[in-house]
Amino acid sequence: MHNTVERRPVASVSTDAVPRKERLAWWAHMSAHEIVPTALSSEHADDFHGRAHSVDLAGVRVAEFTTSPLTGRRSPSHIRWHDPDGYQLFLVHDSPVRLEQRRHDSYLQAGDFSVFDTSHPYATEFVDVGRLTRLTILFLSGDALPIPRGEMERLLAHKLPGRTGTGGMLARYLTGLREHAAGCDPEELPRLGTIAVDLAAAFLAGRLGAEGRLTPESRRRALTARIDAFIDRHLGNPGLGPVGIAAHHHISVRSLHMLFQQHPETVSATIRRRRLERCRADLADPRLRDRPISEISLRWGFKTAAEFSRVFRAAYGTSPRDHRRQALAAEDGFSRHLIGS
Numbered sequence: 001m002h003n004t005v006e007r008r009p010v011a012s013v014s015t016d017a018v019p020r021k022e023r024l025a026w027w028a029h030m031s032a033h034e035i036v037p038t039a040l041s042s043e044h045a046d047d048f049h050g051r052a053h054s055v056d057l058a059g060v061r062v063a064e065f066t067t068s069p070l071t072g073r074r075s076p077s078h079i080r081w082h083d084p085d086g087y088q089l090f091l092v093h094d095s096p097v098r099l100e101q102r103r104h105d106s107y108l109q110a111g112d113f114s115v116f117d118t119s120h121p122y123a124t125e126f127v128d129v130g131r132l133t134r135l136t137i138l139f140l141s142g143d144a145l146p147i148p149r150g151e152m153e154r155l156l157a158h159k160l161p162g163r164t165g166t167g168g169m170l171a172r173y174l175t176g177l178r179e180h181a182a183g184c185d186p187e188e189l190p191r192l193g194t195i196a197v198d199l200a201a202a203f204l205a206g207r208l209g210a211e212g213r214l215t216p217e218s219r220r221r222a223l224t225a226r227i228d229a230f231i232d233r234h235l236g237n238p239g240l241g242p243v244g245i246a247a248h249h250h251i252s253v254r255s256l257h258m259l260f261q262q263h264p265e266t267v268s269a270t271i272r273r274r275r276l277e278r279c280r281a282d283l284a285d286p287r288l289r290d291r292p293i294s295e296i297s298l299r300w301g302f303k304t305a306a307e308f309s310r311v312f313r314a315a316y317g318t319s320p321r322d323h324r325r326q327a328l329a330a331e332d333g334f335s336r337h338l339i340g341s
Helices: 020-034 076-081 149-155 165-182 186-208 216-233 242-248 253-262 267-283 293-299 305-316 320-340
Strands: 005-007 010-014 039-041 050-056 061-067 071-074 086-092 097-101 104-108 112-117 122-126 133-141
Touching: 010 165, 020 039, 020 050, 050 165, 061 165, 086 165, 097 112, 104 112, 112 149, 112 165, 133 165, 133 186, 149 186, 165 186, 165 216, 186 216, 216 242, 216 253, 216 267, 242 253, 242 267, 253 267, 267 293, 267 305, 267 320, 293 305, 293 320, 305 320
Parallel strands: none
Antiparallel strands: 005 010, 010 050, 039 071, 050 061, 061 133, 071 122, 086 112, 086 133, 097 104, 097 122
């Protein structure tokens, strides 16, 4: 691949280093391997632009694609070539998209979801010829959702608004995954993937009016996923704690603690660890090297710099200042190596 930068678990590719006349063909080849085989065409073939960020969450994958306007058609021959036998749940961010599958067609705008079944032909068209189009796609295996295949067919290529409720929560979670996953320890990645799938299941079941068909375990996991996403979204609030989390989700504090009994840590420990992970990632980010450590700790919900320094040292065995110095020195050395190679 051209211009590929891998920073596990996030991998990024771009057409920037590809000769202009070859970009659309290169993008089609990449898409066939990273999404599914599809015939692509574009009025911008002579000056096509595309970039993608793929987040690997230990068996669950989320990707963000930004491209020049194009059309795509997945035919029966493409399906015979390769079919992962799953779903693509995608979110439109800006320019509108038309799509069609199984005699359903829709016109999606920013904030709308829809879903494709990879085992059936489909067509897409990015409508706005003057702007790049950005999509986020959650790739789901056929057995990942506790919803029968026949029920799912009712949703294919339909417009599924995602601005409020579970849809809004799912949209915010998927959109923020790239940043969050990059700062997580590897053992946290499966949890992030589980949250994505469970939020998707709750959202799609709600659109079908089939929440009651979810098993008690699926409902419990969906509630846990909503709570996990809520925690991630409010880490910067220093008042975030069990009482507020329980009240927001209309459960008792006791029920919240019972949910977390199946986790390796308590609610409060989870909040503290995720705040530390965000701070640790920011301290190692060269773009934030001039930002005061106290400002970073306040951004992620620590009330005082002294409290942050104490819990950071307890967790990582070093001070925030020493961690930043070592991480940035390593990054600077890596950059000099790339320039010199």
